[in-house]
Amino acid sequence: MRDLLQHPFRHPLRRIVQRVDAATPPGRDRAVDALRALAICGVVLGHWLVTALVADSGTVRTTSPLRHLPQLTPISWLLQALAVFFLVGGQVAARSHASARARGTRYGRWLGARMGRLFRPVAVVLVVWSVAVVAMLAAGAGLESVRALVKLVLSPMWFLLVFAALTAATPLAARLHPVWPLATVALVDLARFWWGGPAWLGWINVAAGWLVPYCLGAAWARGSLRGRATGWGLLLGGGAATSALVAGAGYPAAMVGVPGAAVSNLDPPTLAVVIFGLAQCGAALLLTGPLRRVLQRPAAWAPVALVNLSAMTIFLWHQSAMIVVTAIGMLAGTPLPGLHTVPDGSGWVLARLAWLPAFALALLVCWAAFRTHEQRRPGCVEHERRPARTLEVWRV
Numbered sequence: 001m002r003d004l005l006q007h008p009f010r011h012p013l014r015r016i017v018q019r020v021d022a023a024t025p026p027g028r029d030r031a032v033d034a035l036r037a038l039a040i041c042g043v044v045l046g047h048w049l050v051t052a053l054v055a056d057s058g059t060v061r062t063t064s065p066l067r068h069l070p071q072l073t074p075i076s077w078l079l080q081a082l083a084v085f086f087l088v089g090g091q092v093a094a095r096s097h098a099s100a101r102a103r104g105t106r107y108g109r110w111l112g113a114r115m116g117r118l119f120r121p122v123a124v125v126l127v128v129w130s131v132a133v134v135a136m137l138a139a140g141a142g143l144e145s146v147r148a149l150v151k152l153v154l155s156p157m158w159f160l161l162v163f164a165a166l167t168a169a170t171p172l173a174a175r176l177h178p179v180w181p182l183a184t185v186a187l188v189d190l191a192r193f194w195w196g197g198p199a200w201l202g203w204i205n206v207a208a209g210w211l212v213p214y215c216l217g218a219a220w221a222r223g224s225l226r227g228r229a230t231g232w233g234l235l236l237g238g239g240a241a242t243s244a245l246v247a248g249a250g251y252p253a254a255m256v257g258v259p260g261a262a263v264s265n266l267d268p269p270t271l272a273v274v275i276f277g278l279a280q281c282g283a284a285l286l287l288t289g290p291l292r293r294v295l296q297r298p299a300a301w302a303p304v305a306l307v308n309l310s311a312m313t314i315f316l317w318h319q320s321a322m323i324v325v326t327a328i329g330m331l332a333g334t335p336l337p338g339l340h341t342v343p344d345g346s347g348w349v350l351a352r353l354a355w356l357p358a359f360a361l362a363l364l365v366c367w368a369a370f371r372t373h374e375q376r377r378p379g380c381v382e383h384e385r386r387p388a389r390t391l392e393v394w395r396v
Contacts, residue, residue: 020305021298030301031291035284036088037307039081043156044318046079048359049352050256051152051319053326055340060145060326062152065343065352066258072349076255080266082159083213083277084284089163090217093170098221107171114167118160121312121373129153129320153319162206166214173211174218181211182274189271193250202268209269213277225285234282242276313371314363321362325355 024030050072052063065072093114100110129150136146166173185208191197219225245251251272257264265273295301307314329339338351 017298017302020302024301024305029292030295030304031288032088032091033308034291034295034304035084035287036311037304039084039088040307040311040314042079042081043085044314044363045356046075046081046256047156047319048322048356049075049079051322052343052348052352053148053152053323053340054342055330055335059142060148062148062259063343064259065348066254066256067260068342068344069346069349070253073254077276080255080273081280082210083274083280085159086163086166086210086213086277087217087220087281087284089167090170090173090214091221092217093167094174094218094221097170097174111168115164117374118164118167118312121316121370122157122160124370124373125153125316125320149323152323156315156319158206159315162210165207166211169211170218173215174222176211176215176218178212178215178219181208181215184208185212185269185271185274202270205269205274209274209277212274213281216278216281220285228286228289231282231285234278235286236279236282238275238277238279238282242272242279245272245275310367310371310374312374313367317366317370318359318363321366322359324362325358 050064050066052065054061054063066076096114097107097110100107133146133150136149137143185205188201188204188208191201192199216225225231246253249272251270252258252261252263252265254261255265255273255276257267263270265276295304326339329336335341336351338348338353338355341348341351343349343352
């Protein structure tokens with residue numbers, strides 16, 4: 001009793017942890033879920049650190065500290081984890097499709113189940129932000145400011161369109177060697193940057209570039225990436241090749257888009273960011289063994305499971321959370337450092353780090369309000385039903 005009075009939250013948290021662990025299917029690869037959780041947290045933290053909303057004479061515009069502080073470029077190497085998303089997505093989709101075929105589930109029903117969880121939360125974001133846009137314009141907000149905010153919220157959704165297209169192509173990707181889309185990316189870049197080809201060719205790489213880690217994930221699902229040698233080869237080879245492309249071929253060092261830059265590694269993807277993604281995939285493969293051992297502990301597994309259950313909600317609402325905090329900060333009547341000021345010095349960086357807990361709290365509110373739209377509905381494919389069952393246990 002004395003222990004309960006001194007630590008009133010310990011026992012409820014322990015029960016939650018135990019229930020999440022007990023509800024997890026024995027054959028679930030927890031390391032794969034951990035990689036997805038790390039990737040989503042990297043994307044959220046990366047956007048919060050490299051995106052700045054500047055209030056200037058009543059107008060809000062977006063900029064990036066990478067434009068003013070190029071020494072922060074290594075942040076993009078650590079937090080731009082899209083390749084890991086596609087690696088995990090390819091692995092999970094290939095396994096799910098193979099399992100569905102073994103059970104006799106038709107392709108259309110399998111695809112519909114996966115698309116449902118992907119796009120139901122998107123519809124909620126679009127509805128909420130449509131209402132918000134009307135309210136802001138009615139309140140007298142400038143069109144340029146509203147456009148900047150809407151672009152900030154909607155721009156990450158390109159990822160979902162590409163991911164949906166690759167998911168639909170899973171039966172093909174499961175048989176395609178990653179070297180073929182990689183060769184396509186290299187050929188497109190040669191045509192764009194060296195042979196004087198049109199700039200629109202780069203958009204071929206939106207599909208081809210992310211098909212590389214997706215196919216790698218499919219190969220992982222069928223057991224073709226066993227052994228640490230594969231992970232080390234991808235990590236070291238991809239890292240060396242990326243360094244050569246940046247140092248010798250003129251590719252930007254930043255692995256994200258930088259406003260005002262002549263060339264973006266991400267918009268559309270270049271050979272540099274795709275090769276760098278291979279290095280990230282190698283690191284991810286090397287981490288799977290240690291992660292599996294660590295995540296056998298229920299206390300380590302529970303937060304990973306909960307992040308995965310709400311991965312789409314976190315992804316779709318993290319920019320909105322930052323915008324809400326920025327808008328509330330404007331009530332102070334003066335620009336607040338790290339929130340409304342130009343990111344042109346170390347002071348801004350320190351101030352932005354101090355604002356991260358506020359962003360996280362706002363995201364927690366968004367999660368509480370909108371997470372239910374990500375849950376599965378009855379009658380879905382088995383692989384998609386299991387996470388929802390874990391969530392129901394956690395909610396008890």
